Amino acid sequence: MSDTVRIGMLGCGTVGQGVLRILGETAGTVERATGHRLEVVRVLVRDLQASRPGVDPALLTADPEDILGDDTIDIIIEVMGGLDPTHEWLLRALGHGTPVVTANKQLLARHGPDLLAAAEEGGSDLRFEASVCAVIPVIKVLRESLLAAEIDSVTGIVNGTTNYILSEMRRSGMSYDDALAQAQDLGYAEADPADDVGGADAAAKMAILASIAFHTRVLIDDVPYVGIDELQSDDVDIAGELGFVMKLLGVARLVDGAVSVRVHPALVPGDHPLASVSGADNAVLLESTMVRQIMLVGPGAGGTETASAVVSDVLSILGSRPGSFLAGALADAGLPMAAEGSLESAFYLRLDVADQPGVLARISAVLGESGVSILTVLQRGEGESARLVMILHRSPEARVQEALGRLRDMRDVRAEPVLIAVVGSGEAPR
Amino acid sequence: MSDTVRIGMLGCGTVGQGVLRILGETAGTVERATGHRLEVVRVLVRDLQASRPGVDPALLTADPEDILGDDTIDIIIEVMGGLDPTHEWLLRALGHGTPVVTANKQLLARHGPDLLAAAEEGGSDLRFEASVCAVIPVIKVLRESLLAAEIDSVTGIVNGTTNYILSEMRRSGMSYDDALAQAQDLGYAEADPADDVGGADAAAKMAILASIAFHTRVLIDDVPYVGIDELQSDDVDIAGELGFVMKLLGVARLVDGAVSVRVHPALVPGDHPLASVSGADNAVLLESTMVRQIMLVGPGAGGTETASAVVSDVLSILGSRPGSFLAGALADAGLPMAAEGSLESAFYLRLDVADQPGVLARISAVLGESGVSILTVLQRGEGESARLVMILHRSPEARVQEALGRLRDMRDVRAEPVLIAVVGSGEAPR
Numbered sequence: 001m002s003d004t005v006r007i008g009m010l011g012c013g014t015v016g017q018g019v020l021r022i023l024g025e026t027a028g029t030v031e032r033a034t035g036h037r038l039e040v041v042r043v044l045v046r047d048l049q050a051s052r053p054g055v056d057p058a059l060l061t062a063d064p065e066d067i068l069g070d071d072t073i074d075i076i077i078e079v080m081g082g083l084d085p086t087h088e089w090l091l092r093a094l095g096h097g098t099p100v101v102t103a104n105k106q107l108l109a110r111h112g113p114d115l116l117a118a119a120e121e122g123g124s125d126l127r128f129e130a131s132v133c134a135v136i137p138v139i140k141v142l143r144e145s146l147l148a149a150e151i152d153s154v155t156g157i158v159n160g161t162t163n164y165i166l167s168e169m170r171r172s173g174m175s176y177d178d179a180l181a182q183a184q185d186l187g188y189a190e191a192d193p194a195d196d197v198g199g200a201d202a203a204a205k206m207a208i209l210a211s212i213a214f215h216t217r218v219l220i221d222d223v224p225y226v227g228i229d230e231l232q233s234d235d236v237d238i239a240g241e242l243g244f245v246m247k248l249l250g251v252a253r254l255v256d257g258a259v260s261v262r263v264h265p266a267l268v269p270g271d272h273p274l275a276s277v278s279g280a281d282n283a284v285l286l287e288s289t290m291v292r293q294i295m296l297v298g299p300g301a302g303g304t305e306t307a308s309a310v311v312s313d314v315l316s317i318l319g320s321r322p323g324s325f326l327a328g329a330l331a332d333a334g335l336p337m338a339a340e341g342s343l344e345s346a347f348y349l350r351l352d353v354a355d356q357p358g359v360l361a362r363i364s365a366v367l368g369e370s371g372v373s374i375l376t377v378l379q380r381g382e383g384e385s386a387r388l389v390m391i392l393h394r395s396p397e398a399r400v401q402e403a404l405g406r407l408r409d410m411r412d413v414r415a416e417p418v419l420i421a422v423v424g425s426g427e428a429p430r
Numbered sequence: 431m432s433d434t435v436r437i438g439m440l441g442c443g444t445v446g447q448g449v450l451r452i453l454g455e456t457a458g459t460v461e462r463a464t465g466h467r468l469e470v471v472r473v474l475v476r477d478l479q480a481s482r483p484g485v486d487p488a489l490l491t492a493d494p495e496d497i498l499g500d501d502t503i504d505i506i507i508e509v510m511g512g513l514d515p516t517h518e519w520l521l522r523a524l525g526h527g528t529p530v531v532t533a534n535k536q537l538l539a540r541h542g543p544d545l546l547a548a549a550e551e552g553g554s555d556l557r558f559e560a561s562v563c564a565v566i567p568v569i570k571v572l573r574e575s576l577l578a579a580e581i582d583s584v585t586g587i588v589n590g591t592t593n594y595i596l597s598e599m600r601r602s603g604m605s606y607d608d609a610l611a612q613a614q615d616l617g618y619a620e621a622d623p624a625d626d627v628g629g630a631d632a633a634a635k636m637a638i639l640a641s642i643a644f645h646t647r648v649l650i651d652d653v654p655y656v657g658i659d660e661l662q663s664d665d666v667d668i669a670g671e672l673g674f675v676m677k678l679l680g681v682a683r684l685v686d687g688a689v690s691v692r693v694h695p696a697l698v699p700g701d702h703p704l705a706s707v708s709g710a711d712n713a714v715l716l717e718s719t720m721v722r723q724i725m726l727v728g729p730g731a732g733g734t735e736t737a738s739a740v741v742s743d744v745l746s747i748l749g750s751r752p753g754s755f756l757a758g759a760l761a762d763a764g765l766p767m768a769a770e771g772s773l774e775s776a777f778y779l780r781l782d783v784a785d786q787p788g789v790l791a792r793i794s795a796v797l798g799e800s801g802v803s804i805l806t807v808l809q810r811g812e813g814e815s816a817r818l819v820m821i822l823h824r825s826p827e828a829r830v831q832e833a834l835g836r837l838r839d840m841r842d843v844r845a846e847p848v849l850i851a852v853v854g855s856g857e858a859p860r
Binding site for chain 1: 452455456459460462463464559565566567570571574575576577578579580645701703705706708719720721722723724725726727728729732734735738741742745746748749750751754755762763
């Protein structure tokens with residue numbers, strides 16, 4: 001690449017404008033450090049007239065050919081989002097040998113393997129740090145530093161909106177609805193928060209992380225997810241009394257040579273590294289025999305933070321040999337996906353039951369018959385009914401689900417049982 | 431570099447043997463991911479007869495020329511330690527164009543800038559992830575991901591021995607001596623722990639981190655340090671009551687365009703990200719306007735963990751364009767070092783005083799006259815004497831030291847005052 005690196009950018013929203021600003025502000029540092037002058041020469045936008053403070057209107061074009069068809073462009077930055085026509089455009093650029101930096105989580109979670117393969121065939125490069133946890137350099141660390149570390153598991157708080165809501169529920173005892181409304185007021189949640197609170201956003205990110213960590217093709221459809229929208233503040237409180245903190249976790253791990261990736265609410269022990277990650281922060285815990293536990297924590301969203309990750313990727317492309325670290329990101333290990341229900345975990349189980357003699361004995365008997373044993377019980381009278389909270393010993397999930405089916409049918413059990421996995425160092429709280 | 435990468439290794443202790451083992455175990459992954467077969471072709475040792483389980487004796491040599499003088503060697507790994515002749519040997523290799531990976535913290539903290547300059551002149555590369563916090567990829571993240579992030583501060587728990595001792599003192603209330611003895615029993619502290627508990631080890635690591643973060647020449651002699659060997663468990667306990675956690679911190683920051691780097695015991699608020707880093711773990715908190723706060727946590731020592739960082743550096747060299755990310759690590763910004771005493775901080779002050787009427791008033795008056803104001807006071811009778819603990823508002827350090835000089839001369843003050851900086855988000859505990 002010549003001393004001046006010519007960049008074409010697709011899209012110019014908050015992140016794109018942040019990229020232009022950061023490239024301007026850090027031009028001196030970047031040139032001293034890399035020997036390159038980075039110049040954005042063309043920016044594709046839909047509406048040429050929209051307000052973009054500080055952006056030179058002469059850079060703008062509404063014609064994608066001005067970027068995709070320009071052989072003098074060295075790197076393409078994609079911050080327009082969407083799947084179509086983005087997918088097709090990036091395939092074309094990569095196949096043509098032009099390295100691409102993208103912040104497009106949805107695209108990566110659906111077409112990441114194809115795009116990486118196109119990059120390899122085209123002798124180009126594809127970087128996507130900004131697609132997961134913004135500026136936390138988890139993709140680079142997995143793809144480069146831990147390339148040979150034989151990762152066993154990736155456990156992440158990868159959605160800031162839900163972590164903020166859960167942190168507030170815990171801190172102030174407020175309800176889910178109130179905490180969500182507060183998150184919306186403060187800009188931590190969108191007007192339509194469904195993708196965040198329902199777990200789909202976290203599932204997309206976990207698909208990307210798992211595919212890099214395990215060198216295996218994992219797409220968003222491979223990731224079952226449960227969000228936090230059904231959680232009750234009672235459970236957050238009771239979990240707290242028992243020494244646990246409620247989190248929406250993405251859990252990707254190797255189970256008997258297969259890859260299991262899920263997103264669900266989970267309890268972590270109070271002294272677990274992820275327990276203290278509060279507010280809108282994200283964190284990813286990487287485990288392997290070789291490196292034990294490495295955790296990366298930071299802001300998982302934000303225009304400047306995301307733009308900063310994009311710039312970081314551009315610098316990584318400049319510093320890398322073409323194609324390096326690409327093969328490691330490809331699905332070359334080809335591990336199978338784990339069957340559902342094959343996992344083992346400790347569980348938190350809440351049952352609202354009739355407050356009658358013998359109810360605990362009857363419920364314990366049902367659990368025992370399913371081979372599920374109880375570590376801790378907390379019973380509380382609540383007028384005519386009682387609340388039973390149990391921490392169940394580590395058991396195969398299928399067995400716990402079977403017990404749950406039988407509990408649902410009992411006359412003693414007055415409401416839908418609440419079952420939440422306990423994730424972390426062993427089954428006992430602190 | 432050809433498909434087979436020929437590696438020469440200087441030294442073959444715990445880390446070196448770990449490198450050989452990891453390269454063996456991960457050969458398949460590495461070849462799939464990088465296209466290279468990594469082969470250690472020669473290992474320099476002092477004693478050819480020493481026991482090295484699993485190491486092929488045919489690789490061993492006692493003659494450094496077998497590595498330094500062999501033009502067919504592509505990469506040199508230095509895990510022999512020491513300053514002399516290591517410094518000279520690495521200068522020779524780098525100047526000759528051979529990339530070097532080293533785990534040698536003391537060498538880097540004293541001669542890092544010269545070695546980097548030699549690498550640049552020789553068109554080679556110098557990587558040293560393993561020299562700071564073992565496998566936590568803080569050097570790569572600072573040098574590559576955050577190259578243009580304009581770091582404002584690097585705050586680190588970079589010594590596992592002291593973090594283990596302080597964690598145990600806090601957890602169980604044991605004395606410093608008992609906690610140290612326990613750390614020695616468990617292998618977290620050396621038989622001679624002076625470098626760890628005295629702060630010199632942390633100072634070397636902070637010099638390396640600061641030089642990369644601020645693109646400035648920072649050597650170990652630029653880093654004043656105070657260890658934890660004079661700390662009393664009382665202060666750990668009282669700090670806990672006030673909502674703080676005691677840590678041995680390395681603090682590197684920009685102060686009015688100058689670089690300040692220090693190592694000292696410090697109190698962090700209980701909800702500060704570094705407060706929950708316990709046991710022998712290390713953590714580094716990186717702050718900048720662009721990325722806000724990123725924290726990396728993990729094991730900061732261990733043979734396998736350190737060896738894994740060495741292997742990671744070898745892979746980084748294979749994946750990088752020659753010389754890339756090198757200029758950024760050089761001292762090209764050339765910032766001055768901040769003058770001592772020019773810093774501002776909140777402080778914890780403990781005074782053991784005569785339990786007489788008016789003593790608090792007299793001490794407050796002295797502080798007030800020096801322009802130091804008090805945020806919190808805790809007074810406790812202890813027989814004939816009393817213990818006064820104060821949290822002082824943020825003040826210039828020189829001013830607090832001046833007040834301390836006057837307090838030492840007071841008849842009311844019965845023992846050497848204890849002064850500990852409060853580091854973290856504002857001055858108030860949670």
